[in-house]
Amino acid sequence: MKLPVYLGMLQRAEQELASSFRTVADGHGDEPDVRATCELLASQCDEHVAAMQPLVDRYGSEPSDEPERLHAAALPHPRSGPLALLRDLQDVHLLASFVDMTWTLVGQAAAALRDEELQQVIADREAETQVQVGWLTTRMKQAAPQALVVAG
Amino acid sequence: MVDRIADIWGTRTAFARGERWPVRVDLRLADGVTEADVDRWVASACVLCSNGCGLEIAVKDGEMVGVRGRATDLVNHGRLGPKGLFASWQGVRNGDRLTRPLVRMGGALVETDWDTAMGRIVERSRKLLAEKGPLSHGFYTSGQLFLEEYYAQAIIGKAGLGTPHMDGNTRLCTATAAASMKESFGSDGQPGSYSDIDECDAMFLFGHNMAETQTVLWMRVLDRLAGPNPPRLVCVDPRETEVARHAEVHLAVRPGTNLALMNGLVRELFAHGWIDEEYIAAHTVGVGELRSTVAPWTPERVADTCGVDPADVRRAAEIFGTSDRVLSTVLQGFYQSSQATASSCQVNNLHLLRGRIGTPGNGILQMNGQPTAQNNREAGADGDLSGFRNWENPEHIQELAELWGVHPDTIPHWAPPTHAMQIFRYCEQGSIEFLWVSATNPAVSMPQAPRIRKILEKEDLFLVVQDLYLTETARYADVVLPAAAWGEKQGTFTNVNRTVHLSDKAVEPPGEARSDLDIFLDYARRMDFRRDDGRPLLDWTGPEDAFRAWQECTRGRLCDYTGLSYEKLRGGTGIPWPCNDEHPDGTNRLYGDGIFPTEYDRAESFGHDLLTGATVGPLKFRALQANGRAILKPAAYHPATEAPDDEYPFLYSTGRTVFHFHTRTKTARAKQLNRAAPSAWVEMSVPDAERLGLGEGDLVRVASRRGEIVVPLRVGDVRPGTVFAPFHYGYWEQDRSGPGDRPTAANELTETEWDPVSKQPILKVAAVRIEKVADSVGPAPAPTNTASRPADASAVRPTAGGPDAEVEERPRETEPPAAPDEGGRR
Numbered sequence: 001m002k003l004p005v006y007l008g009m010l011q012r013a014e015q016e017l018a019s020s021f022r023t024v025a026d027g028h029g030d031e032p033d034v035r036a037t038c039e040l041l042a043s044q045c046d047e048h049v050a051a052m053q054p055l056v057d058r059y060g061s062e063p064s065d066e067p068e069r070l071h072a073a074a075l076p077h078p079r080s081g082p083l084a085l086l087r088d089l090q091d092v093h094l095l096a097s098f099v100d101m102t103w104t105l106v107g108q109a110a111a112a113l114r115d116e117e118l119q120q121v122i123a124d125r126e127a128e129t130q131v132q133v134g135w136l137t138t139r140m141k142q143a144a145p146q147a148l149v150v151a152g
Numbered sequence: 153m154v155d156r157i158a159d160i161w162g163t164r165t166a167f168a169r170g171e172r173w174p175v176r177v178d179l180r181l182a183d184g185v186t187e188a189d190v191d192r193w194v195a196s197a198c199v200l201c202s203n204g205c206g207l208e209i210a211v212k213d214g215e216m217v218g219v220r221g222r223a224t225d226l227v228n229h230g231r232l233g234p235k236g237l238f239a240s241w242q243g244v245r246n247g248d249r250l251t252r253p254l255v256r257m258g259g260a261l262v263e264t265d266w267d268t269a270m271g272r273i274v275e276r277s278r279k280l281l282a283e284k285g286p287l288s289h290g291f292y293t294s295g296q297l298f299l300e301e302y303y304a305q306a307i308i309g310k311a312g313l314g315t316p317h318m319d320g321n322t323r324l325c326t327a328t329a330a331a332s333m334k335e336s337f338g339s340d341g342q343p344g345s346y347s348d349i350d351e352c353d354a355m356f357l358f359g360h361n362m363a364e365t366q367t368v369l370w371m372r373v374l375d376r377l378a379g380p381n382p383p384r385l386v387c388v389d390p391r392e393t394e395v396a397r398h399a400e401v402h403l404a405v406r407p408g409t410n411l412a413l414m415n416g417l418v419r420e421l422f423a424h425g426w427i428d429e430e431y432i433a434a435h436t437v438g439v440g441e442l443r444s445t446v447a448p449w450t451p452e453r454v455a456d457t458c459g460v461d462p463a464d465v466r467r468a469a470e471i472f473g474t475s476d477r478v479l480s481t482v483l484q485g486f487y488q489s490s491q492a493t494a495s496s497c498q499v500n501n502l503h504l505l506r507g508r509i510g511t512p513g514n515g516i517l518q519m520n521g522q523p524t525a526q527n528n529r530e531a532g533a534d535g536d537l538s539g540f541r542n543w544e545n546p547e548h549i550q551e552l553a554e555l556w557g558v559h560p561d562t563i564p565h566w567a568p569p570t571h572a573m574q575i576f577r578y579c580e581q582g583s584i585e586f587l588w589v590s591a592t593n594p595a596v597s598m599p600q601a602p603r604i605r606k607i608l609e610k611e612d613l614f615l616v617v618q619d620l621y622l623t624e625t626a627r628y629a630d631v632v633l634p635a636a637a638w639g640e641k642q643g644t645f646t647n648v649n650r651t652v653h654l655s656d657k658a659v660e661p662p663g664e665a666r667s668d669l670d671i672f673l674d675y676a677r678r679m680d681f682r683r684d685d686g687r688p689l690l691d692w693t694g695p696e697d698a699f700r701a702w703q704e705c706t707r708g709r710l711c712d713y714t715g716l717s718y719e720k721l722r723g724g725t726g727i728p729w730p731c732n733d734e735h736p737d738g739t740n741r742l743y744g745d746g747i748f749p750t751e752y753d754r755a756e757s758f759g760h761d762l763l764t765g766a767t768v769g770p771l772k773f774r775a776l777q778a779n780g781r782a783i784l785k786p787a788a789y790h791p792a793t794e795a796p797d798d799e800y801p802f803l804y805s806t807g808r809t810v811f812h813f814h815t816r817t818k819t820a821r822a823k824q825l826n827r828a829a830p831s832a833w834v835e836m837s838v839p840d841a842e843r844l845g846l847g848e849g850d851l852v853r854v855a856s857r858r859g860e861i862v863v864p865l866r867v868g869d870v871r872p873g874t875v876f877a878p879f880h881y882g883y884w885e886q887d888r889s890g891p892g893d894r895p896t897a898a899n900e901l902t903e904t905e906w907d908p909v910s911k912q913p914i915l916k917v918a919a920v921r922i923e924k925v926a927d928s929v930g931p932a933p934a935p936t937n938t939a940s941r942p943a944d945a946s947a948v949r950p951t952a953g954g955p956d957a958e959v960e961e962r963p964r965e966t967e968p969p970a971a972p973d974e975g976g977r978r
Contacts, residue, residue, distance in 0.1 A: 030577075031577070032573075032903075032904045032905045032906070033765070033905075033906060033908065036793050036905060036908075037764055037765070037908060039793070040763070040764070040790060041764070081581075082581060082583065131761045131763070131764055131766050132764075134761060134764075134766035134767070134769075135761070135764040135765065135766035137766070138765065138766045138767045141566070141567050142567045142568065142570075142574075144567075145287060145316075145566060145567065146287055146578055146583050149285065149287055150284055150285065150287040150288055150583040151581065151582075151583040152582060152583070
């Protein structure tokens with residue numbers, strides 16, 4: 001069974017998403033909504049990591065055979081300025097979308113396994129991840145015209 | 153005669169539930185003038201809070217000489233509050249007014265003529281449009297202009313220039329009222345009526361110090377409390393306000409924890425079965441998620457988080473759950489605190505769960521802070537689209553394009569209109585280079601004043617300020633335009649409970665001052681804004697043209713004005729919208745039939761996630777299938793971002809005092825009001841003051857991570873651990889735009905942060921420290937007959953007005969007016 005590969009991948013990706021949200025929060029502190037929301041969402045990711053632990057304990061967490069392909073990278077450091085805000089949010093969006101789809105796929109496995117505990121853990125977290133993706137989209141769409149058309 | 157500085161709410165006229173509120177006509181004229189001396193009375197309504205009291209302006213020899221409440225008006229039945237009585241006329245007719253335009257020459261503002269001033273504006277505007285396009289332009293307007301003026305501004309911005317960067321100071325006062333109604337009901341639009349006070353069995357005031365913010369509405373409550381079968385009152389406020397003193401339950405929550413309390417109250421309704429299953433099934437969606445979100449919030453957990461007694465949480469919930477008719481009001485204690493929209497939506501949810509909405513005594517009043525805030529939200533000179541239209545609905549954009557005669561793509565609708573805090577951020581970053589500020593004073597009223605001042609003084613920001621006075625903000629301007637005031641121009645405005653008043657012109661403006669409408673129309677003409685067919689974009693000659701155009705914009709919308717006219721509004725009372733063929737006399741309450749504007753085609757908004765502000769979007773909104781049902785929307789509580797710590801151990805909250813409005817530009821010019829609260833102070837509880845060794849009147853420094861104020865201390869009745877400062881006190885009397893060695897503006901300390909949905913700044917949660925600067929030389933200059941009263945009453949002389957504060961009151965002079973049709977009564 002390869003579910004442990006995906007559980008390990010998901011847990012790592014949530015950790016990296018948390019770290020990326022914090023990187024953006026620190027780097028764009030002059031955008032107060034970005035700072036506050038990214039800090040909040042980072043703490044959601046922390047909770048997701050913790051909530052997965054009983055499942056990892058039960059199913060195990062195997063390293064992947066091809067980590068370079070399954071690995072979504074965290075943001076190394078933030079950039080600065082309006083364009084950089086857009087780019088940073090877009091990078092985080094990529095990672096959050098990866099997490100979102102991974103929850104979906106783990107959920108498929110949980111359904112096939114008829115594992116209700118696993119399904120319950122997934123349902124709430126997947127919904128939160130979708131809101132994270134939604135917030136990133138909302139904020140980028142708001143920022144894009146000014147950043148791409150007028151800002152110096 | 154009654155001293156209405158000492159006796160703020162005046163003489164009681166008690167009445168019982170279901171009776172009409174008795175009339176009491178309040179009158180104040182200039183010294184030596186009697187009613188017989190008055191040449192004419194000009195009908196208007198008061199603009200010194202959001203209540204919208206009908207009044208008449210006394211005119212003698214071409215000058216305003218006083219005011220008299222209108223007995224026939226539905227809003228106030230003749231009464232006026234201290235601000236209306238003293239400041240409405242004295243606050244605008246005085247020697248300090250701007251009478252000529254000013255332009256910056258060699259660093260200084262110098263007088264000039266209108267051609268020169270407008271020429272400079274148009275030159276810069278055209279240049280920026282050519283070089284950078286419309287996104288270089290921003291407008292920051294008010295909650296105190298007239299409807300016609302907002303609508304002109306909205307068309308200029310959205311169809312003339314095509315910029316999304318338009319907002320009002322309504323963002324600071326009322327954005328959450330609008331946002332919470334959009335999330336719950338699909339659209340802005342007040343469900344309740346003031347007449348619900350006459351009918352209710354219980355009243356909940358959520359973060360609403362009504363006694364000081366809407367004095368005349370509070371008189372209505374006091375008169376019910378003085379009569380038989382008075383309503384039971386519940387108050388949520390960290391201060392011992394007058395409301396708290398009359399309340400059966402006072403929940404003095406720790407600032408920043410409103411949502412925890414609300415989640416707990418909603419949970420109690422579920423836990424005790426105080427819900428209307430039938431109503432929920434027929435008229436709402438989302439009950440499952442609401443139930444699971446509030447599940448953890450037991451009274452004990454609420455008590456722990458909010459710092460209140462769990463028994464009080466239970467009592468409050470029981471009063472809500474078991475009273476036959478219940479009315480809720482909400483204001484800045486919720487709107488300017490953290491998780492504002494989510495907390496305010498929980499008030500809506502309480503009513504929806506019991507099906508207590510839109511019927512006599514069962515109402516919600518999501519209050520406004522300013523007299524014409526509602527019109528800005530309707531007309532769309534703020535972050536809304538005209539006529540409660542939805543920026544995500546292409547058909548709504550098409551309707552506006554047809555009304556205005558421009559291509560739909562001219563109207564920015566690719567994202568939500570830019571909110572005020574973001575407009576100032578773009579100014580800070582330099583991508584907005586043209587900012588036009590009208591009838592507001594952001595240098596004092598916006599959060600983190602030191603930062604706002606830096607933005608306003610930026611070299612590359614072309615700043616236009618349009619005002620009555622040379623405010624702190626105007627001192628930074630490149631062009632200052634002198635505006636005509638209330639009573640010097642004509643127009644309409646709409647109060648908290650949708651009541652529209654016409655304000656006729658009583659006197660001429662001073663010098664060369666012009667109405668805001670004339671100024672905007674002049675700009676549109678000079679910019680040569682045109683419709684696609686070549687005709688001028690705005691061909692109005694005066695306010696009544698604008699009103700007629702506005703009526704067309706509202707046809708078929710919830711805020712339908714088509715049944716109104718200037719003539720009809722001269723009938724002795726304001727009229728609540730919707731007013732149309734179906735409701736020719738207006739509409740007292742909304743949603744009594746349980747049908748809400750959540751159909752896809754009607755909704756003003758498709759809504760947001762309340763925790764983050766992520767938009768729901770058209771697809772998910774369709775999938776929700778609300779289709780006329782209200783949306784029960786919850787959010788999980790999370791703590792405020794800034795919490796007290798060792799370095800900054802106190803929670804800091806800001807707010808109003810009854811004797812002033814905003815940055816005191818009008819109220820400080822009425823001597824009766826100014827004497828009652830002449831300068832700034834900070835309030836602290838007795839135990840905190842004792843611990844720090846501080847006494848009444850000691851000069852203290854209050855500092856946050858962003859700035860400091862140095863003001864006298866009032867030892868009073870605020871919740872221990874919390875300090876409170878009034879936000880009115882800037883620097884204009886010292887002819888300065890910012891502080892010298894004695895900073896007093898409450899916003900020196902506040903943080904740049906806002907609610908994720910309403911984008912309303914959080915002005916009531918910050919961490920501060922306090923230290924003594926000097927010993928007391930006398931008591932703090934704070935009133936003694938408000939929430940600022942001293943803990944030791946014997947230490948301070950009681951607030952009183954004296955002979956020039958005497959007001960004539962005529963209780964029960966005539967029969968009270970009756971409200972129009974009940975509006976879809978169930």
